[in-house]
Amino acid sequence: MxxxxxxxxxxxxxxxxxxxxxxxxxxxxxxxxxxxxxxxxxxxxxxxxxxxxxxxxxxxxxxxxxxxxxxxxxxxxxxxxxxxxxxxxxxxxxxxxxxxxxxxxxxxxxxxxPRRLPAAPVRPGVHYLRTVRDALDLRDAIDGPVRVVVVGAGFIGSEVAAVAATRSASVTVVEPYAFPLSRVLGDLVGKRLARLHESKGVQLVLGRSVSEVGDDGAGGKRVVLDDGTTLDCDVVVVGVGxxxxxxxxxxxxxxxxxxxxxxxxxxxxxxxxxxxxxxxxxxxxxxxxxxxxxxxxxxxxxxxxxxxxxxHPDNPRAYAPVPYVWSDQYGSRLQIVGRPRAEDEVRIVLDDPADDSLVALYVRDQRLAGAFGLNAPSRMLVLRRSLAARASLDEVMATVNEKG
Ligand SMILES: Cc1cc2nc3c(=O)[nH]c(=O)nc-3n(C[C@H](O)[C@H](O)[C@H](O)COP(=O)(O)OP(=O)(O)OC[C@H]3O[C@@H](n4cnc5c(N)ncnc54)[C@H](O)[C@@H]3O)c2cc1C
CATH class of the missing domain: 3.50.50.60 (FAD/NAD(P)-binding domain)
Structure with missing residues (x-):
């Protein structure tokens, strides 16, 4: 039919x-x-x-x-x-x-x-997060003083870590790169994000990947890392893209x-x-x-x-946006605009410990390519507009510093 x-x-x-x-x-x-x-x-x-x-x-x-x-x-x-x-x-x-x-x-x-980790197939105690049902299952699993291992310190892994830590779980995050998000944002910003996790009691295991997820023989899970280290826990959450x-x-x-x-x-x-x-x-x-x-x-x-x-097939519009993403972790708002890369020149234009705010510009070929902001939403809005307008670096520096 x-x-x-x-x-x-x-x-x-x-x-x-x-x-x-x-x-x-x-x-x-x-x-x-x-x-x-x-x-x-x-x-x-x-x-x-x-x-x-x-x-x-x-x-x-x-x-x-x-x-x-x-x-x-x-x-x-x-x-x-x-x-x-x-x-x-x-x-x-x-x-x-x-x-x-x-x-x-x-x-x-x-x-x-979610990208599946061959070492961590879905089974009781191993979670991936995409659907509302996944979220409700995980919510039940992290209810209480459980031990959680999060695999991957990207946005979803970091958000899960932040919530679990707030809900009295003890949390370890395993990340193959040197710092959270350092693959995209470089080490300087990555280090800052590592501090954010650690300041809330989350343990980071950096530069390590997971080679196996099995049972610990006592009803829990055992995560084996590529250097042979084992992490025993109750819940494994995989967020690897x-x-x-x-x-x-x-x-x-x-x-x-x-x-x-x-x-x-x-x-x-x-x-x-x-x-x-x-x-x-x-x-x-x-x-x-x-x-x-x-x-x-x-x-x-x-x-x-x-x-x-x-x-309007005869008058189509080209799609040419400035990419934007936000993430909320430990009460802080993270935002990225444009296309930052780890190898770009990074210029810090705001770093205020008083409200834990940070703005990093990513400069490539003498132009703004992207920006990262921590607790700096109004500046990030300005930067997104500057990227859309292909503003010169001088113009960007002038406008971003105007923003109080
Ligand atoms: C836990 C989580 C947190 C996130 N947080 C943020 C955030 O803070 N900020 C941010 O910017 N983005 C965030 N994202 C990303 C954002 O949600 C996605 O970019 C967005 O959902 C993409 O929308 P979409 O409609 O393209 O795809 P999806 O939301 O993936 O929807 C695609 C739909 O297609 C259906 N489907 C798939 N195959 C078929 C088929 N063959 N036939 C029929 N239906 C099919 C699926 O069931 C699904 O419902 C988050 C994502 C997740 C999972």
Whole structure:
């Protein structure tokens, strides 16, 4: 059986839903169907590793839209419905129930999934965090004075460590790089982030990776590191990055290379196919770089551009944003704008112990390439605008120092 939708969106999370809503905002009157493999109404993931894990918010409170909101916008969300194949010539998506849907335009918004550590397969006591169910399971697991080992000091690992430490767990973080986030932000900022963890009693094991996760013989877990050190614990949480959900596109002929490869207008390699959010890779002209970004703001902004480009094929907009991500850890707000790299020249323009604030600029080829901020939201807003305007370094220095 083959159904039909004018716009078919595969993936019913922030990128998919915002694309659908963007179409309606632009007065699109055709049919919109969203396929979502998961069982839930759309929800926001950032709160999962923060408020939900901390116990402050329920699963309901992170819901993005109610069924009534979707009905009102005439968005047909089909939950528990997975796209399993794409035929770009027949313009149809095959579903896991054996049916198919024909489309005029297709949006791939299937996001990403946690990268699995071969040494740490999912089993009792070993957690990965992506869905609301993952968050509720982990919340229960870290309730009490348990011993937690977090593998990976990226955003999600660090946020989990921060919440667990606040909830009276004893926490150890294992990270293969010299410092948290030092792979991207370099050692100077990485050291500062290490201090943030350690000041809250979290133990860091840096420059080490995990070679095995097994049982300790007493009902707990044993994490074995590459130097033979063992860490016994009750809970292991793995946060080692994400991989785009593109497996269902195998055989479609669509160009896929660490994400759905798009042009600057977010158009994939077949006519009438677009991609948005974590799954999309596209050339960002502002940074002269091919990117795939796994951050909330990108999913929202890219969805808006995709909606426009579906409706304006003769006047498409290039998607050229300044990447932005935030993270909340131990009551501090971390923000990154642009594309900082560890090898860039780092200029500290604010370092105030009074409110634990820091702003680091990343300079490449005498231009601002990115910035990191700790508890400095207004300056980071200014810096994001400066990057968008391709301001000179002199202009950037003048404006960032004006901000009090
Ligand atoms: C715990 C956590 C905390 C985060 N915190 C932050 C933060 O503080 N700041 C920030 O900027 N970003 C954060 N992020 C990242 C942000 O949530 C993601 O960038 C955002 O969710 C991407 O949205 P998306 O719609 O592209 O993909 P996703 O949210 O991954 O959604 C994709 C959807 O597609 C569905 N799907 C997949 N394959 C199929 C298929 N074949 N058929 C049908 N449906 C399918 C999936 O079930 C999923 O619901 C966080 C992510 C997590 C997991």
């Amino acid at each position: 083959t159904g039909r939708s004018d716009v078919l969106i595969v993936g019913g999370s922030i990128a998919g839903i915002r694309t659908a809503e963007g179409l309606r905002r632009l007065s699109f009157e055709g049919s919109i169907t969203v396929l979502e493999a998961g069982p839930d109404l759309p929800y926001d993931r950032p709160a999962l590793s923060k408020q939900v894990l901390a116990g402050g918010e329920s699963a309901e409170s992170v819901r993005l839209r109610s069924q009534a909101d979707l009905d009102k916008a005439r968005i047909e969300l089909r939950r528990g419905c997975r796209g399993v194949g794409l035929d770009v010539d027949a313009r149809t998506v095959r579903l896991d129930d054996g049916t198919a849907i024909e489309y005029s335009d297709l949006v791939i918004a299937t996001g990403s999934a 994400a991989i785009p959900h593109t497996d269902w596109l195998v055989g479609s002929g669509l160009d896929v290379a660490d994400g759905v490869v798009c042009d600057e207008f977010c158009r994939a390699s077949a006519p009438h196919v677009f991609a948005a959010g974590d799954v999309a890779r596209w050339p960002n002209e502002l940074f002269a770089e091919s990117m795939r970004i796994e951050h909330w703001t990108n999913a929202v902004e890219q969805a808006g551009v995709v909606a426009w480009n579906i409706l």
